[in-house]
Amino acid sequence: MNYGGGVPPAVSVPQRADSIASSSASSGRPYGSTRDFIEQPVSPTDFSEQPVSPTDGYQSTKVPPRTLDSLVGGSLAPLLTWDDITYGVKVKDKEQSRMRTLLHGISGEVYPGEVIGLLGPSGAGKTTLLNILAGRIEGGVVGGRVRFRGHKRVPGVFKRRVAYVEQEDMMFPMLTVEETIMFAAKLRLTDREYTQLQKVERVASVMQQLRLSHVKGSKIGDALSRGVSGGERKRVSIGVGLVTDPDMIVLDEPTSGLDSNSAEMVVELVRDITRTRGIASIMTVHQPNSNMLACFDRVLLLSQGHLVFFGPVAAALDYFESKGFPCPMRQNPADFFIDTMSLNNRSPQDLEASRRRIEALAQSFSEASKAQPVPIHPAPSYGGLYELPLASQGTAVGPGGPGGNGGLRMNESLSWGVSESDDGAAPPERAAWLLELRTLAQRDAITTLRHFTFLSAVGLNTVSVFLLLGLLFYQLGNEVESIQNRIGLFFALTLNSTYGVMSHYLYIYYKAKDIMMSERGSGSYRMTTFYLAKLAVYLPFAVLSSWVYFVGIYFMAGLQPVATKVFSSLALFTVLLVVTLAVTLMVGSFISTYDLASVVAALTVTTWVIFGGHLANAGELLPVIKWMQYISPAFYVYEGMVRTEFTGLELHCKANGGMCMARGDDVVKLYKLDQFTVGQCAIIGTCMAVGYNILAYLSLRWKAKPKYIWI
Ligand SMILES: Nc1ncnc2c1ncn2[C@@H]1O[C@H](COP(=O)(O)OP(=O)(O)OP(=O)(O)O)[C@@H](O)[C@H]1O
Numbered sequence: 001m002n003y004g005g006g007v008p009p010a011v012s013v014p015q016r017a018d019s020i021a022s023s024s025a026s027s028g029r030p031y032g033s034t035r036d037f038i039e040q041p042v043s044p045t046d047f048s049e050q051p052v053s054p055t056d057g058y059q060s061t062k063v064p065p066r067t068l069d070s071l072v073g074g075s076l077a078p079l080l081t082w083d084d085i086t087y088g089v090k091v092k093d094k095e096q097s098r099m100r101t102l103l104h105g106i107s108g109e110v111y112p113g114e115v116i117g118l119l120g121p122s123g124a125g126k127t128t129l130l131n132i133l134a135g136r137i138e139g140g141v142v143g144g145r146v147r148f149r150g151h152k153r154v155p156g157v158f159k160r161r162v163a164y165v166e167q168e169d170m171m172f173p174m175l176t177v178e179e180t181i182m183f184a185a186k187l188r189l190t191d192r193e194y195t196q197l198q199k200v201e202r203v204a205s206v207m208q209q210l211r212l213s214h215v216k217g218s219k220i221g222d223a224l225s226r227g228v229s230g231g232e233r234k235r236v237s238i239g240v241g242l243v244t245d246p247d248m249i250v251l252d253e254p255t256s257g258l259d260s261n262s263a264e265m266v267v268e269l270v271r272d273i274t275r276t277r278g279i280a281s282i283m284t285v286h287q288p289n290s291n292m293l294a295c296f297d298r299v300l301l302l303s304q305g306h307l308v309f310f311g312p313v314a315a316a317l318d319y320f321e322s323k324g325f326p327c328p329m330r331q332n333p334a335d336f337f338i339d340t341m342s343l344n345n346r347s348p349q350d351l352e353a354s355r356r357r358i359e360a361l362a363q364s365f366s367e368a369s370k371a372q373p374v375p376i377h378p379a380p381s382y383g384g385l386y387e388l389p390l391a392s393q394g395t396a397v398g399p400g401g402p403g404g405n406g407g408l409r410m411n412e413s414l415s416w417g418v419s420e421s422d423d424g425a426a427p428p429e430r431a432a433w434l435l436e437l438r439t440l441a442q443r444d445a446i447t448t449l450r451h452f453t454f455l456s457a458v459g460l461n462t463v464s465v466f467l468l469l470g471l472l473f474y475q476l477g478n479e480v481e482s483i484q485n486r487i488g489l490f491f492a493l494t495l496n497s498t499y500g501v502m503s504h505y506l507y508i509y510y511k512a513k514d515i516m517m518s519e520r521g522s523g524s525y526r527m528t529t530f531y532l533a534k535l536a537v538y539l540p541f542a543v544l545s546s547w548v549y550f551v552g553i554y555f556m557a558g559l560q561p562v563a564t565k566v567f568s569s570l571a572l573f574t575v576l577l578v579v580t581l582a583v584t585l586m587v588g589s590f591i592s593t594y595d596l597a598s599v600v601a602a603l604t605v606t607t608w609v610i611f612g613g614h615l616a617n618a619g620e621l622l623p624v625i626k627w628m629q630y631i632s633p634a635f636y637v638y639e640g641m642v643r644t645e646f647t648g649l650e651l652h653c654k655a656n657g658g659m660c661m662a663r664g665d666d667v668v669k670l671y672k673l674d675q676f677t678v679g680q681c682a683i684i685g686t687c688m689a690v691g692y693n694i695l696a697y698l699s700l701r702w703k704a705k706p707k708y709i710w711i
Pocket residue numbers: 089091102120121122123124125126127128129139140
């Protein structure tokens with residue numbers, strides 16, 4: 001294998017036995033006690049949360065690791081190879097733009113059944129490299145090439161074959177552990193391939209393997225509501241990725257924020273699952289302890305964007321020692337590696353010296369790996385007990401023989417085998433459109449109904465508006481003064497419904513959108529189903545909660561109790577709710593941050609209301625701004641509602657004279673709210689509702705489309 005460039009040739013296992021490690025050992029260099037420290041049997045972590053049964057899929061830390069020596073026929077093919085990866089971004093330096101190179105020609109590969117730990121000091125480029133390998137890099141200039149099963153990656157296939165577990169857990173806090181994994185299964189496993197029972201079994205199996213069965217009914221939780229522990233939440237994230245039976249799992253800092261026991265448990269579970277399922281794993285971990293380090297088959301050491309070492313930990317120790325950096329007795333090798341690869345900022349001299357050290361280490365590793373291949377796994381110190389069948393050049397090889405399932409996946413009954421399209425040509429099937437819509441709508445309905453803050457805000461708004469407006473405009477009567485009150489009431493209804501819908505639904509939409517962006521990265525579902533599911537759940541909520549106060553206020557105010565007028569006003573009011581919701585989703589889709597979106601949304605509603613026909617006489621506007629009236633949905637709804645109420649209304653003029661309008665129709669004329677008929681207002685409002693929904697969907701599609709760079 002050539003670490004300096006070019007595609008790694010097919011690996012021959014015997015070749016790899018000649019390693020830097022073995023050569024250094026045979027040269028008589030002492031290994032030192034740190035190496036023994038690494039290889040000594042690791043005591044099992046205290047997983048006291050629930051008893052481990054031999055059948056629960058969990059492997060204890062004593063399970064011997066896969067050894068490459070046991071591979072069949074020596075024809076092991078890497079799952080993913082990356083060759084000469086470079087990455088640069090444009091940065092501004094003293095008013096001048098220049099390219100900053102963050103990764104310098106990184107090469108490597110990962111095999112099925114192998115766990116690779118990406119280690120390095122902060123800012124080394126670990127996340128950047130991980131994102132490139134996972135097909136999640138956006139912006140910048142990427143060089144080199146990545147191959148999946150020897151082929152150029154097909155985004156649609158790759159993102160559904162590779163589970164990416166982000167550092168931030170993107171899950172709905174109000175769903176339970178089981179619901180979270182079940183919804184992932186429903187969305188990503190087709191009904192044609194899996195029966196409902198098989199999906200349920202798979203979810204149960206994943207929960208069991210990740211030791212989550214005992215918390216399956218607990219809510220995920222977040223900072224505001226208590227839920228499962230941090231370690232459990234991270235395991236749920238992993239479960240969401242695993243339920244679809246990926247070929248590889250990529251984890252960005254899966255241990256961040258966890259205590260050491262939970263962190264160890266996560267890494268050990270990933271290691272065990274990697275082996276039992278024959279998938280590949282790559283993860284970045286900040287300062288792993290020695291137990292976690294022992295879980296990695298190989299470590300990829302990065303510093304300042306340079307590859308400092310790639311191989312087994314023991315070989316890394318030998319390599320560092322051979323370069324004059326022996327690991328001190330009993331020091332955690334991970335800390336030692338990171339210390340040795342870190343820039344020392346204490347003084348300019350120290351900084352320069354540490355920079356030279358890193359460059360020298362990277363340079364000599366590049367040369368050493370060109371001259372002699374690095375071992376891909378430590379010596380088979382645990383014996384060959386662990387049989388791991390591997391996908392070799394597209395064929396499952398294992399105890400069942402070539403082509404057989406061979407235990408490649410953990411549960412044969414669920415047919416977790418390598419599919420025929422393993423060359424990456426055919427994308428996995430998607431769930432049926434209708435089923436996907438139903439599942440997303442179901443998930444949205446549950447999360448909305450369990451969203452306490454949202455429900456409280458909507459409830460409070462409904463009750464307070466009903467009481468305030470109902471009492472303020474109580475029994476208006478037919479005196480001439482009631483003209484002002486009627487006009488004011490319609491204005492207040494227009495104002496409140498638009499502000500209410502915007503503020504409530506923008507808030508919950510953002511959380512859902514963040515999760516969608518993460519799930520879309522894995523190709524979980526279509527944009528049409530996501531958008532329609534939102535409408536299917538938000539719209540009934542918005543409409544029903546607003547109808548409650550609208551109908552209540554209508555009768556409390558004593559507006560004309562004529563059925564056609566009641567329904568006509570209600571229909572116009574509903575049109576306004578639909579348009580407002582569409583614009584809310586449009587603003588929410590278009591603008592990345594909630595803070596900015598809420599300002600833009602408030603500005604939009606304010607503009608609508610200003611041009612709604614109440615504050616300024618609709619007929620007296622300057623031509624230069626009059627057009628804004630016609631793009632304001634509030635104008636049509638307000639005009640329609642005013643016309644509905646005032647048409648045919650008889651008003652009582654006072655006996656002592658003065659100016660009086662005895663006919664409601666004259667009021668409509670005075671306010672110049674007779675430009676359109678009620679029917680025209682309803683039609684224009686409905687067209688706006690449809691148009692804004694289309695715009696909202698298109699802006700969502702445009703903004704949510706991942707702009708990942710594929711090489
Ligand atoms: N888009 C970008 N524009 C400018 N600089 C960037 C960009 N992305 C990453 N960097 C810089 O590249 C370097 C590597 O970043 P990266 O996040 O990959 O490091 P890391 O090893 O994962 O660090 P940590 O362990 O602290 O998360 C950092 O110095 C970071 O500031």
